[in-house]
Amino acid sequence: RKEVEQDPGPFNVPEGATVAFNCTYSNSASQSFFWYRQDCRKEPKLLMSVYSSGNEDGRFTAQLNRASQYISLLIRDSKLSDSATYLCVVNMRSGGSYIPTFGRGTSLIVHP
Amino acid sequence: DTAVSQTPKYLVTQMGNDKSIKCEQNLGHDTMYWYKQDSKKFLKIMFSYNNKELIINETVPNRFSPKSPDKAHLNLHINSLELGDSAVYFCASSPETSVAYEQYFGPGTRLTVT
Numbered sequence: 001r002k003e004v005e006q007d008p009g010p011f012n013v014p015e016g017a018t019v020a021f022n023c024t025y026s027n028s029a030s031q032s033f034f035w036y037r038q039d040c041r042k043e044p045k046l047l048m049s050v051y052s053s054g055n056e057d058g059r060f061t062a063q064l065n066r067a068s069q070y071i072s073l074l075i076r077d078s079k080l081s082d083s084a085t086y087l088c089v090v091n092m093r094s095g096g097s098y099i100p101t102f103g104r105g106t107s108l109i110v111h112p
Numbered sequence: 113d114t115a116v117s118q119t120p121k122y123l124v125t126q127m128g129n130d131k132s133i134k135c136e137q138n139l140g141h142d143t144m145y146w147y148k149q150d151s152k153k154f155l156k157i158m159f160s161y162n163n164k165e166l167i168i169n170e171t172v173p174n175r176f177s178p179k180s181p182d183k184a185h186l187n188l189h190i191n192s193l194e195l196g197d198s199a200v201y202f203c204a205s206s207p208e209t210s211v212a213y214e215q216y217f218g219p220g221t222r223l224t225v226t
Contacts, residue, residue: 043217
């Protein structure tokens, strides 16, 4: 079983739609969680951290469910510019360090 | 100012050659990383250094050798290149590793081995 799993998609949605992605992780010792965005042929960039209580940043909402070991990302009122690959990142504690583990990413295509 | 920079951006070379990729960050971060992103877009950590000390060394062939001359630089040397080494290599940095901060990535080096 992969450590961090995501549905690769693509999710093909019209502008203005609401879309949600899930990411599951296998290691219950996982400590912290992030969503990154990666545009085609570019580097990943942090979208948002994911907190236990859930957090919102504009049109983006992230949730963490430790009991079921998954995190989610909700995008409301999708824009064409939201088209990208969304990477889930889980940091697992190992000794005194954190080891970041990336999911394969979920591709989102927003069309007019 | 570029926060995390890598050189070269593109690297095309033949099997069996030795090549290096350089990475520099001007963010004052203590921790730097090397990642490999293969053709299936899977981003996998290879190495991590904290203040010039190796702290993460994932299952990577020993043909890959990282070197950190100071905490602002982390270079990657690859010996005897193989076809399977073709990928995009990303360098990243974060403030430190004892707390799970986010990472800042360089633009990537696209390596093609022929």
